[in-house]
Amino acid sequence: MQQDRILLAHGSGGTMMRDLIEEVFVADFGDAALERLDDAAVVEAPAKRLAFSTDTYVVTPLEFPGGDIGRLAVCGTVNDVATAGAVPLYLSVGFVLEEGLPLDLLRRILASMRDAAAEAGVRIVTGDTKVVERGHGDGMYVNTAGVGVVRDGVDLSGSYCRPGDVVLLSGTIGDHGIAVVSVREGLAFSTEVISDAAPLGALVHAVLDAAPATRCFRDPTRGGLASTLNELARASGVGIVVDEAKVPVREQVRGACEMLGYDVYQVANEGKMVAVVPPEQAEAALEAMRQAPYGADAAAIGTVTEGPAGRVHVQTPFGATRVMDMLVGEQLPRIC
Amino acid sequence: MSADLSAAFRDPALADGVVRRIHAAATRPMKIMEVCGTHTMSIAKNGIRGLMPQAITLLSGPGCPVCVTGNADIDLAIEIARQPGVVLATFGDMMKVPGSYSSLAREKADGRDVRVVYSPLDALSIAEREPDREVVFLGVGFETTAPTIAITVQEAARRGLGNFSVLSLHKTVPIALEALVNDPSVEIDGFILPGHVSVVIGTRPYEPLASRYGVPGVITGFEPLDILQGILMLAEQLRDGRAAIEVAYTRAVSPEGNPHAIAAIADVFEPADAEWRGIGVIPGTGLSIRTRYAAFDAAKRFPVQPPEPRQPKGCQCGDVLRGAVLPYDCKLFGTGCTPEHPIGPCMVSSEGSCAAYYRYTDHGRG
Numbered sequence: 001m002q003q004d005r006i007l008l009a010h011g012s013g014g015t016m017m018r019d020l021i022e023e024v025f026v027a028d029f030g031d032a033a034l035e036r037l038d039d040a041a042v043v044e045a046p047a048k049r050l051a052f053s054t055d056t057y058v059v060t061p062l063e064f065p066g067g068d069i070g071r072l073a074v075c076g077t078v079n080d081v082a083t084a085g086a087v088p089l090y091l092s093v094g095f096v097l098e099e100g101l102p103l104d105l106l107r108r109i110l111a112s113m114r115d116a117a118a119e120a121g122v123r124i125v126t127g128d129t130k131v132v133e134r135g136h137g138d139g140m141y142v143n144t145a146g147v148g149v150v151r152d153g154v155d156l157s158g159s160y161c162r163p164g165d166v167v168l169l170s171g172t173i174g175d176h177g178i179a180v181v182s183v184r185e186g187l188a189f190s191t192e193v194i195s196d197a198a199p200l201g202a203l204v205h206a207v208l209d210a211a212p213a214t215r216c217f218r219d220p221t222r223g224g225l226a227s228t229l230n231e232l233a234r235a236s237g238v239g240i241v242v243d244e245a246k247v248p249v250r251e252q253v254r255g256a257c258e259m260l261g262y263d264v265y266q267v268a269n270e271g272k273m274v275a276v277v278p279p280e281q282a283e284a285a286l287e288a289m290r291q292a293p294y295g296a297d298a299a300a301i302g303t304v305t306e307g308p309a310g311r312v313h314v315q316t317p318f319g320a321t322r323v324m325d326m327l328v329g330e331q332l333p334r335i336c
Numbered sequence: 337m338s339a340d341l342s343a344a345f346r347d348p349a350l351a352d353g354v355v356r357r358i359h360a361a362a363t364r365p366m367k368i369m370e371v372c373g374t375h376t377m378s379i380a381k382n383g384i385r386g387l388m389p390q391a392i393t394l395l396s397g398p399g400c401p402v403c404v405t406g407n408a409d410i411d412l413a414i415e416i417a418r419q420p421g422v423v424l425a426t427f428g429d430m431m432k433v434p435g436s437y438s439s440l441a442r443e444k445a446d447g448r449d450v451r452v453v454y455s456p457l458d459a460l461s462i463a464e465r466e467p468d469r470e471v472v473f474l475g476v477g478f479e480t481t482a483p484t485i486a487i488t489v490q491e492a493a494r495r496g497l498g499n500f501s502v503l504s505l506h507k508t509v510p511i512a513l514e515a516l517v518n519d520p521s522v523e524i525d526g527f528i529l530p531g532h533v534s535v536v537i538g539t540r541p542y543e544p545l546a547s548r549y550g551v552p553g554v555i556t557g558f559e560p561l562d563i564l565q566g567i568l569m570l571a572e573q574l575r576d577g578r579a580a581i582e583v584a585y586t587r588a589v590s591p592e593g594n595p596h597a598i599a600a601i602a603d604v605f606e607p608a609d610a611e612w613r614g615i616g617v618i619p620g621t622g623l624s625i626r627t628r629y630a631a632f633d634a635a636k637r638f639p640v641q642p643p644e645p646r647q648p649k650g651c652q653c654g655d656v657l658r659g660a661v662l663p664y665d666c667k668l669f670g671t672g673c674t675p676e677h678p679i680g681p682c683m684v685s686s687e688g689s690c691a692a693y694y695r696y697t698d699h700g701r702g
Contacts, residue, residue, distance in 0.1 A: 261429075261687075263695075311698070316381075316382050318351045318560060319387070320382060320383020320386040322380065322382075322383045322696040322697065323697060323698060323701075325695040325696065329675075
């Protein structure tokens with residue numbers, strides 16, 4: 001590659017595109033299936049049930065404390081596949097690059113994807129690139145799709161929650177959303193909070209080993225914990241009561257939320273997992289979560305109740321109760 | 337404030353003791369209004385209403401700056417945003433607030449240049465970066481935001497910026513509270529006075545509430561224990577038949593306020609009449625930009641004529657803001673008016689009392 005930035009011609013289908021693919025994408029990802037440069041990757045898959053998920057990643061800035069769009073794109077899809085009780089195996093990656101994107105930035109992001117994929121134990125086996133004119137994309141957009149093999153005997157669904165079940169959360173909430181907003185807006189507390197973007201496949205399987213009757217996993221990304229719990233309550237036709245004092249929140253994140261007028265339950269996470277487990281396996285599941293990578297701060301934060309169906313309540317430390325509401329529209333900073 | 341210190345203001349054991357003392361002091365029916373929207377939110381979020389004895393009713397007041405901004409003023413901001421070359425910079429709260437015919441969010445979707453900023457100084461930076469654009473900052477707020485905006489105007493003058501102005505829709509709190517006390521449709525026995533506003537203006541501007549009208553007030557902060565302590569002090573005054581302006585927020589509020597902030601406000605602004613949603617025009621409760629800073633006054637720079645304002649049918653935001661009705665008494669609450677489809681500003685703003693009731697209680701959810 002002679003150029004130090006992306007040009008429109010890199011998406012043209014000609015020699016410059018070939019150079020970009022061979023010298024950058026294939027070289028940086030270094031996967032045998034990718035190196036063949038065929039139109040489709042051919043991979044091995046055991047004759048079992050597959051879990052299949054896709055997600056598209058859009059974030060400004062592309063790099064932020066604790067991660068970047070590449071790490072997000074790998075971890076996010078890996079985690080979605082893992083929530084089905086699957087071992088993630090293969091990823092596809094599609095890029096939309098904006099003309100003028102510095103090549104060294106692209107390569108840093110690719111290296112970060114490679115590291116995240118290695119950590120998650122998945123292979124990036126096929127990909128695609130398009131280039132759009134300057135001003136028509138925020139540097140880059142990334143789509144990933146992932147395939148994984150579902151464990152034998154595992155059947156998980158958000159509709160399986162039953163009264164008495166225990167809600168587990170793998171760690172502190174709000175870190176990703178606050179890390180991104182603080183660098184985007186140049187807020188003073190930016191240095192202290194880093195994104196939690198992380199692959200959680202190992203954590204999911206550690207919980208399943210300890211608690212085979214687990215009802216479901218969800219990763220509380222956009223919309224935060226509030227959206228995840230409300231979706232589960234609605235899907236299962238149950239209520240959920242969360243004990244506010246048990247929900248791990250970093251003090252800097254809490255402070256930032258108060259300053260910005262955000263509800264921390266509605267702030268995005270990229271490396272957290274919610275698990276709903278039957279009461280008799282809750283202790284074992286929590287212990288397994290705490291021993292697993294990225295699960296040290298895990299806590300049992302609430303219980304599933306008969307009703308009111310589809311409603312999530314929070315018990316405050318003062319013994320009062322309020323509703324945990326879902327985000328409406330986008331979060332906007334307040335006046336005072 | 338350090339993490340440990342602020343945690344102390346959420347200590348459940350301490351709170352429990354204060355709640356028991358509130359129950360003991362509530363010897364007669366007491367209608368207490370929390371003036372400030374941040375208090376309203378904190379009360380709802382911490383479930384404080386559920387901890388009160390029967391005798392104490394907590395009313396939410398007019399202290400949500402977005403909510404008390406009248407439709408005519410919102411329409412004016414929208415009309416200015418529609419002028420060619422204008423960048424309208426605003427705090428995020430204002431985006432979704434419906435005016436008579438549109439909202440800033442809708443105008444943005446229609447292609448107007450409306451940008452959310454975190455501080456008026458960000459708007460100043462836009463003006464410097466984009467000299468061929470006319471940057472208008474939408475100044476909505478109380479005495480809390482007025483000093484920063486005053487300093488921004490002073491800074492714009494110092495830098496000689498010719499493409500920056502402020503549409504000042506600011507309001508000041510104390511005289512508006514006197515108007516509420518004089519309103520026969522509202523019963524208020526005591527006020528929880530706003531912490532942040534009082535950091536700026538001190539305690540003296542509230543004195544007439546107690547001395548002239550016999551209505552006590554307690555200034556307090558925003559942590560659950562601050563609020564409980566404020567309610568306790570009010571309940572004790574009412575039990576003892578006293579009326580004074582007291583401070584439960586001594587870590588931040590002094591009688592004379594912040595002289596630098598007051599001086600900045602006085603340099604840039606002068607008192608003006610202001611229209612409060614639900615209350616009407618209250619003389620002397622607005623802040624308009626003084627003639628010597630007229631070049632930075634968007635109201636003068638853009639002599640636009642927005643269409644005649646209209647009020648949404650059935651919306652009782654005005655009654656809610658005066659404490660005349662509770663949010664869920666409004667027929668639209670939770671049915672015609674929800675955070676997804678707000679009819680009035682009290683359902684939109686992050687400080688709005690309808691939003692607080694809707695988000696944090698089971699009211700209006702069928």
